[in-house]
Amino acid sequence: xxxxxxxxxxxxxxxxxxxxxxxxxxxxxxxxxxxxxxxxxxxxxxxxxxxxxxxxxxxxxxxxxxxxxxxxxxxxxxxxxxxxxxxxxxxxxxxxxxxxxxxxxxxxxxxxxxxxxxxxxxxxxxxxxxxxxxxxxxxxxxxxxxxxxxxxxxxxxxxxxxxxxxxxxxxxxxxxxxxxxxxxxxxxxxxxxxxxxxxxxxxxxxxxxxxxxxxxxxxxxxx
Amino acid sequence: xxxxxxxxxxxxxxxxxxxxxxxxxxxxxxxxxxxxxxxxxxxxxxxxxxxxxxxxxxxxxxxxxxxxxxxxxxxxxxxxxxxxxxxxxxxxxxxxxxxxxxxxxxxxxxxxxxxxxxxxxxxxxxxxxxxxxxxxxxxxxxxxxxxxxxxxxxxxxxxxxxxxxxxxxxxxxxxxxxxxxxxxxxxxxxxxxxxxxxxxxxxxxxxxxxxxxxxxxxxxxxxxxxxxxxxxxxxxxxxxxxxxxxxx
Numbered sequence: 057x058x059x060x061x062x063x064x065x066x067x068x069x070x071x072x073x074x075x076x077x078x079x080x081x082x083x084x085x086x087x088x089x090x091x092x093x094x095x096x097x098x099x100x101x102x103x104x105x106x107x108x109x110x111x112x113x114x115x116x117x118x119x120x121x122x123x124x125x126x127x128x129x130x131x132x133x134x135x136x137x138x139x140x141x142x143x144x145x146x147x148x149x150x151x152x153x154x155x156x157x158x159x160x161x162x163x164x165x166x167x168x169x170x171x172x173x174x175x176x177x178x179x180x181x182x183x184x185x186x187x188x189x190x191x192x193x194x195x196x197x198x199x200x201x202x203x204x205x206x207x208x209x210x211x212x213x214x215x216x217x218x219x220x221x222x223x224x225x226x227x228x229x230x231x232x233x234x235x236x237x238x239x240x241x242x243x244x245x246x247x248x249x250x251x252x253x254x255x256x257x258x259x260x261x262x263x264x265x266x267x268x269x270x271x272x273x274x275x276x277x278x279x
Numbered sequence: 280x281x282x283x284x285x286x287x288x289x290x291x292x293x294x295x296x297x298x299x300x301x302x303x304x305x306x307x308x309x310x311x312x313x314x315x316x317x318x319x320x321x322x323x324x325x326x327x328x329x330x331x332x333x334x335x336x337x338x339x340x341x342x343x344x345x346x347x348x349x350x351x352x353x354x355x356x357x358x359x360x361x362x363x364x365x366x367x368x369x370x371x372x373x374x375x376x377x378x379x380x381x382x383x384x385x386x387x388x389x390x391x392x393x394x395x396x397x398x399x400x401x402x403x404x405x406x407x408x409x410x411x412x413x414x415x416x417x418x419x420x421x422x423x424x425x426x427x428x429x430x431x432x433x434x435x436x437x438x439x440x441x442x443x444x445x446x447x448x449x450x451x452x453x454x455x456x457x458x459x460x461x462x463x464x465x466x467x468x469x470x471x472x473x474x475x476x477x478x479x480x481x482x483x484x485x486x487x488x489x490x491x492x493x494x495x496x497x498x499x500x501x502x503x504x505x506x507x508x509x510x511x512x513x514x515x516x517x518x519x520x521x522x523x524x525x526x527x
Contacts, residue, residue, distance in 0.1 A: 062398035066384065066391075073386045073425075128384060137382035137441070140346055141399035142372040279349045279364075 059143040063151035077121040078162045085117040085167040093174045101175040107238035110171055111231055121159045122202035123219050125152050126210040149273040156199035164191050183241040193258035194234035201226050204269040233258040299324040299478040305354035307340050314340040316502045327479040329493030331518050336499040338482045342451045346376040375447030377455050381438035385427040389437040400445035412440040417466050431458040439467045450477045486518045
């Protein structure tokens, strides 16, 4: 775990210094909420529409961070430095997924209150604890698959195009699960039935794609 | 061209274990293009192999294979007693690579970069080791500035620190004195020069300097071995003949 901690600390330190990813993701999310606010011409959303607006915005904002997660390694030569080090190469995947997970949590720290401000009348605080559980499980899936796909896309010239093309279909189950689990939480009145089932779907996705990423990452990093 | 006839390394199985580096008919391709074709050479531990050749001759490809970053597509590659790529995990802790890129993160300071690599290599007493290397390269005063604020020469000095941080037994040096002024070149000499005790593979276009430091010379042209001989048997004029104006 030492290399994972070292790479993760390095990534978070670089992000703190450069502020390249998280602020862009947060500004993108807030801007998108503003566009939805005026585009839908609605002051209040609930149920599936609210859940859809929230998770589509978070997914698209996440793409910005995922796109840049390996850029420092690529542009500053860190790939060679890390690949030559006597560490398990999956340490790099776990650290990058950890960094993305942290970015997503930071994004949601901004995005959720702004979303509530724009679209929810009341019940946000009541729904928040369960919403956070949904967010954590969805973020785990996005971070794992995002780190895996970013490691492939970063080696291509069309990185910005390739990543969304690969990411969107593969994260469809996360979006379905997160939106379905969020829908009852943003209904008026708040419901909790059915949330557990979708949380289990999200957890299963995280497990399957986590194992898949762990299994193939070494191969992807081979010359 | 008066280059000594290429003599592919003839190393028996019994001797192979004593060689720090052994290449036998190593070929490496990028798509259809052969970057290295049936390259053979060998180097004893503690010696220096100088690699010469025009741009595109395959020098960097050779270094990257020795650094475990590229795999050979044919032939046998043995480094410090381990077969590559099968036993790369054994070789990686023992190799220090000074490449074209300093492999340093621009937004971190020199000290932070070295501390990061020290963690990856599990360097014992890392803080003292880093302080010693910074002192040796004259970088103590600028060690806490982000790399992006430093000149290329200063970044190169820090890259030398990174390459030797874990006390490697094999140093892979790609134009190690690039961007260094004479004083800085002299400062890093104790770490990566002939007195470093490590086995060295030195890629350089500085023919006189390379020959002076080499025990063995490998000259490449268009991925083929143009010369492979003890340094004493090769003259600077021979090496210049390899360049010959032809760029692969």
